[in-house]
Amino acid sequence: MLNETVFLQQLKSKNSKEQAFKELVAQYKERLYWHIRHIVKSHDDTDDVLQNTFIKVFKNIDNFKGDSKIYSWMYRIATNEAITHINKNAKRLQITNQETQDLAINNLQSDVYFEGNEIQLKLQEAIATLPEKQQLVFNMKYFQNIKYKDMSEILETSEGALKASYHIATKKIEDYLTKD
Amino acid sequence: MNTNLNNIQDPGFKVPKDYFEHLEASIISHVNLKEKVSDPGFSVPKDYFKNIENDILTKVNKKEPVKVISLFNKKNLIYISGIAAAILLLFNLPTLNTKVTYASLSTETVEDFILNEDYSANDLATLFNDIDLLEEDGFNSISFTDEAMQDYLNNNLELNDLYTE
Numbered sequence: 001m002l003n004e005t006v007f008l009q010q011l012k013s014k015n016s017k018e019q020a021f022k023e024l025v026a027q028y029k030e031r032l033y034w035h036i037r038h039i040v041k042s043h044d045d046t047d048d049v050l051q052n053t054f055i056k057v058f059k060n061i062d063n064f065k066g067d068s069k070i071y072s073w074m075y076r077i078a079t080n081e082a083i084t085h086i087n088k089n090a091k092r093l094q095i096t097n098q099e100t101q102d103l104a105i106n107n108l109q110s111d112v113y114f115e116g117n118e119i120q121l122k123l124q125e126a127i128a129t130l131p132e133k134q135q136l137v138f139n140m141k142y143f144q145n146i147k148y149k150d151m152s153e154i155l156e157t158s159e160g161a162l163k164a165s166y167h168i169a170t171k172k173i174e175d176y177l178t179k180d
Numbered sequence: 181m182n183t184n185l186n187n188i189q190d191p192g193f194k195v196p197k198d199y200f201e202h203l204e205a206s207i208i209s210h211v212n213l214k215e216k217v218s219d220p221g222f223s224v225p226k227d228y229f230k231n232i233e234n235d236i237l238t239k240v241n242k243k244e245p246v247k248v249i250s251l252f253n254k255k256n257l258i259y260i261s262g263i264a265a266a267i268l269l270l271f272n273l274p275t276l277n278t279k280v281t282y283a284s285l286s287t288e289t290v291e292d293f294i295l296n297e298d299y300s301a302n303d304l305a306t307l308f309n310d311i312d313l314l315e316e317d318g319f320n321s322i323s324f325t326d327e328a329m330q331d332y333l334n335n336n337l338e339l340n341d342l343y344t345e
Contacts, residue, residue: 120217
């Protein structure tokens with residue numbers, strides 16, 4: 001991709017906006033998809049959230065001042081959209097957020113787009129027991145291998161706190177998997 | 181300061197407290213976990229990433245239809261007529277539109293007002309100017325009988341008051 005400042009100008013310019021946005025989608029669709037998928041679990045929900053994320057990016061690009069990288073700005077939008085999606089589902093079903101997550105894990109067993117075995121399902125159960133922030137940190141590091149520096153910008157948390165959070169999350173998950 | 185290289189034993193770097201202990205535990209946990217499960221097991225429909233791009237671009241380029249709100253639907257008519265009625269009432273209610281004149285006030289109303297508002301004789305005197313009290317206006321032409329004058333003086337004046345006058 002071009003220099004970030006030039007690219008941002010293209011995204012804001014009326015003449016080049018569409019082409020630049022197309023490039024942005026092509027560049028980030030898979031990364032954002034997996035980021036959202038690890039939060040909401042089901043493919044259909046992920047598809048909804050991903051499309052909403054990109055539509056929001058397109059609509060708000062003119063207001064983006066470039067204080068952070070476009071990459072981390074988009075990840076922040078995707079994270080918020082995914083969490084909002086879970087909250088909406090919880091409200092619709094009149095259950096707690098934790099119950100919504102448990103439901104999503106239970107649904108994985110019959111999900112055609114989940115090919116995990118018993119241990120992979122158990123890993124998802126273990127992740128669901130973590131606090132929201134630890135879940136995000138664990139998924140971003142363990143499955144997506146995002147650098148702590150980038151994660152720090154996305155989650156607006158210090159690198160030290162993220163490392164500690166990841167270590168605690170890993171330990172808890174390991175304990176959960178070995179407890180039986 | 182001794183700048184001899186042989187005397188510089190410590191490079192000055194530091195590590196956070198218990199760093200190596202935590203590092204070891206962190207690496208072991210990570211490795212153990214990765215050995216057990218490294219792939220989340222999620223999959224995506226065939227050609228999903230190929231098609232999603234077009235889906236997003238179509239949605240983004242689709243102009244949202246402008247919603248036309250009719251002014252003359254039942255709900256709006258009720259609101260508008262309600263507001264109009266309120267304005268008409270405001271300007272036409274007789275209680276809000278009555279002009280008060282001295283002529284329309286009864287003597288009792290004026291008396292009650294003066295008594296209730298606690299006006300002193302001096303306050304009342306300031307309401308009249310010299311012209312109001314001129315002879316031509318008939319102030320001096322009012323005739324008092326001697327008896328009425330005597331009764332008034334007996335009832336309202338103390339002897340001391342007359343001395344001070």
